[in-house]
Amino acid sequence: MRRPAVRSLRGRLLVGTVALLVVGLLAADVTAYLALRRFLDERVDNTIELVLDRGLARARLAGPAMPTAGMEQLVPANAYLALYDAEGTLVLGRLPLQHGDARRPVVPPINELPERPVTIGDDPETALRVRRELLPPEQALPVEINGQVRPVTGLVVGVTLADNAATLRRLLLIQVVAGLLIVVLGVALARLVLNNGLRPLRAVADTARDIGRGDLRRRVPVGDPRTEIGSVATALNEAFDQRERSEALTRTFVADASHELRTPLSAVHGWADLYLNDGITDWDGVDEAMRRIRTETTRMGTLVEQLLTLARLDAHQPLARDEVDLGRVCADVLDSLRVTAAHHRLALAVDEPVTVTGDETSLHQVAQNLVGNAVRHTPPGTAIEVRVHHGDEDVVLVVHDEGPGLDAQGLAHAFDRFWRADPGRAAPGGTGLGLAIVRDIVEAHGGTVALDSAPGQGLTVTVRLPRATT
Incomplete structure (x- = not known):
């Protein structure tokens, strides 16, 4: 695949901004050009209609016969005039004043012209906008031409479009010059805005490079957190x-x-x-x-x-999703500990049946760690009670001992890895990882674990797990 010529974000934004600006200017210029051309065309049609109306009115008021000079004075000097008799014969024709060597267009006879105004000629410099007017025989205008009175029943009046073409050329020139100036100013302004706007991104990149080199205490300047760059930072x-x-x-x-x-x-x-x-x-x-x-x-x-x-828990490896009888798991754990914990009073209370969805080996390790910790950190003869029952929307496992308990600092750090309440008097066989493993396994099953204790009042561990889905 071919890579884009402009790779930087600033370059792409600049190109996009300039493209939008150019498209907007073209759309505005084309719209203005078309609107002005339509306005000029409508003005020419209105001028032709006004000339015809006024000319006919003045001709009827002129008397028995209007001389040719008087008839020609009814229309402007830059207008086309043609008079026809009842047989469709051209009796008088006058072309508008000509500028330059451009060839004048040929106006068709009156019987070949449509009723609506029409443009004659392809060259805007010499084109004419003409309209015919047919009069009934009883309303024929008497016009004296070469000493002879001729009844005129058809008139063709036209106006040159040279002025319209000159106006549109001037508009086009203004649009081109103004458009170029606007594009140049737009590019300069866009570069200034983009440089200021992307400066925080450069700061982000510089900070990220410094952190990658080992300066972990560096942080990205946030600026206004309500902006997009502030949110990214x-x-x-x-x-x-x-x-x-x-x-x-x-x-x-x-x-x-x-x-x-x-x-x-x-x-x-x-x-x-x-x-x-x-x-x-x-x-x-x-x-x-x-x-x-x-x-x-x-x-x-x-x-x-x-x-x-x-x-394995940190790597979020998937656990088995089987139906597990949590009461039976706890019963197996207590049976295996009765020999090594013969000097403790172990008790189990289970609502039958209590099932959860999860990995049986991992849940066995949860119960093993909780009861093992209670045995390891309490003196001989301490009562340890394990309860498994249904909660309102979950399954609850409670391990309670009547040992020395934990203070506030102990409760705050009990789930930290390798943490011990009294490192100098660590319990034999303890590693400081038991509760950390319990927490990670329970959270991997979508549950929660909490501690409740006070010095001299024992420790209660409460595990809540989702019920088995049927």
């Missing part, structure tokens, strides 16, 4: 802010993940060095080292699996 600034926040979160996430992986790796490395440097001298010590290494590698595996889960 505002949207770009929002996008740049989002990018800066995203990159900051990514850096924080990578740093936190590295820190979390470094701790178990350091433990594994330390136990391995202790063994290789003969720091372990009996089999009981070897068993303890292997147990610690296995614990740390399990923790690393859990962390890596959670990181992969978050990566």
Whole structure:
């Protein structure tokens, strides 16, 4: 495909503006030209009609016979006059004054002329606008021609169109000169307006280039946000802010993940060095080292699996859309935790049946993380209650514990990745990703999750999911 000759936005706008200006001028000039020509033609027809009416009236008042000179004086000097008798014979003809060497048109006989006015000749300089007038025999005008009285029953009067042609030529010349001046001034004004109007776009491009080079704190000057460019600048600034926040979160996430992986790796490395440097001298010590290494590698595996889960959720990979019995999922989670959480009082209350549409594995992980967090962050003997029931328009999953709860700061940051209420006293096996994964999975299912807590009053997590569609 052939590329346009003008590529820049300013060039295209300038060309479009000039094209519209030229089209508008042409339309206005053509309209004015046609209107003036019609006006001049109508004026000529009115002049011919006036000459005929006045001439006939004066001829009837002239007496028994009007001399030829008197008849010729009835019409202007630049008019055509022809008189015919009852047999259609031309008895008197006078052509208008001639200017230059142009050839005069030939006026047909009166019986070949139509009743309405007609133009004779193609050259505007010599063309005539003529009209005939036929009189009944009883109203014939007696005209003395060469000493002989002749009855005139037909008159042809015409007016030259040379003056009309000169007027139209002057109008055309004025239109051309004025049009050129208007186009030149329009181009200059359009360039000035476009340069001023597109200056903010150049600022946008310069700022975008600076941000692309690494200056992430630069922002586009907004100006008036009510204008189109102001709206674009505002949207770009929002996008740049989002990018800066995203990159900051990514850096924080990578740093936190590295820190979390470094701790178990350091433990594994330390136990391995202790063994290789003969720091372990009996089999009981070897068993303890292997147990610690296995614990740390399990923790690393859990962390890596959670990181992969978050990566899949961040990539918005499609989830399965099956009917899932949420009550049965929660029952399976509690059954699997009763051995490891034997010192906690676990209880389940379910309205049967409670189904949602979603990915069963992901919803199982939601319940597993919520109940696991409650077990991990509460002392032995704490009551943990799981309730699943129908809401007004959704399905509700509630996990409530009677543990120490969270303060306002904890509630504000509970869903942040790698955040812990007390990093120095992190619960064994915790990664700080459990609630972040819960939030992302629930939102991917079109639901919401909320926390309600106060220090010393336990923690309540409420998950709301859309009902299964039938």
